[in-house]
Amino acid sequence: MFILSSPSGAGKTTIAKKLLAQVDGLGMSVSVTTRPIRPGEVEGKDYHFVDRDTFSQMVENGEFLEWAEVFGNCYGTPKAQIKAGLKAGQDYLFDIDWQGTQQLYQRMEVDVVRVFLLPPSIAELEDRLRSRGTDSDEVIRSRMDRAKAEISHWDGYDYVVINDDIESCYDSVLHILEAERLRRARQTGLVDFTRKLMA
């Protein structure tokens, strides 16, 4: 599982979309949510939509690798789906914050690589947040506070990439993914392969 975290405005969404479009064998898991379905959304594709009782039951049954409540709605990553996928050689991209990352990592049930993106400067981050639209100064300020809080968790990640150029940042993240796939411990076919070489 390939986890990408960053403060909002550091380029995570752009990088994640490009990775999903360009890298073979990398997908996103379908999360479970208590949020009402929106027009155009498809059950089982965008999310698995469940009611709050079902969600609570799933939490109690330990069916989530991580879950969180955001603005009154619950979101969770179903364990069974991910485990089956990873076993079949599928990699998953996760675009989650430091708390979700910590939940995933501490349970140690799955193989996790954690990447954190940082903005080149705080001024640049503010520019990016402002350029998004017509948010009030107050909203921007609260976003900046949240960004700084997220940044403070940079040291809980395996890799840190500073995004001063989106293309080279993308290349760096891609190379991390490619390299991690070449780790001996992840190449399950090597025992047989080397046995044949030495036969």
Next chain:
Amino acid sequence: MFILSSPSGAGKTTIAKKLLAQVDGLGMSVSVTTRPIRPGEVEGKDYHFVDRDTFSQMVENGEFLEWAEVFGNCYGTPKAQIKAGLKAGQDYLFDIDWQGTQQLYQRMEVDVVRVFLLPPSIAELEDRLRSRGTDSDEVIRSRMDRAKAEISHWDGYDYVVINDDIESCYDSVLHILEAERLRRARQTGLVDFTRKLMA
């Protein structure tokens, strides 16, 4: 320290040369040897040439990260030089066998990344060894035996790359190097950088 090992004929030398030519901040350390100096070689550039007593004394003083005797001559990697270089941000490429790798790794005095290259098949390896020149069948056979012995140590490495195409193998090794440089723990400037972001 970036260690590249492989059985002879698996492409290590080609990959190592290209890395040294193209990657900034990557060099080779100058080894110490008891081998007589050859015409054209320069003391302190190709090797540090010492006599056997001096070498033995250096071994006793623990001045080597690893050393080995090959065909009656001793070769060693001087500790002080590497440690100073690493501290200054210099990376070193090592083209050594599994025994040297093990020595380096087990002492744990320096930060090591270990990459092992494998040939795509044993037939391909034999072809490459044969194509080198006019070695007798017997020499080839003994080389193949040594190659198989080296291959048996694939599981002592962090990464394994199968070299079925020299260009893509080079890219893989390069991406491993680039990714490893992005590991949080190796980016010594991050503490200050993130402190500034959160100020």
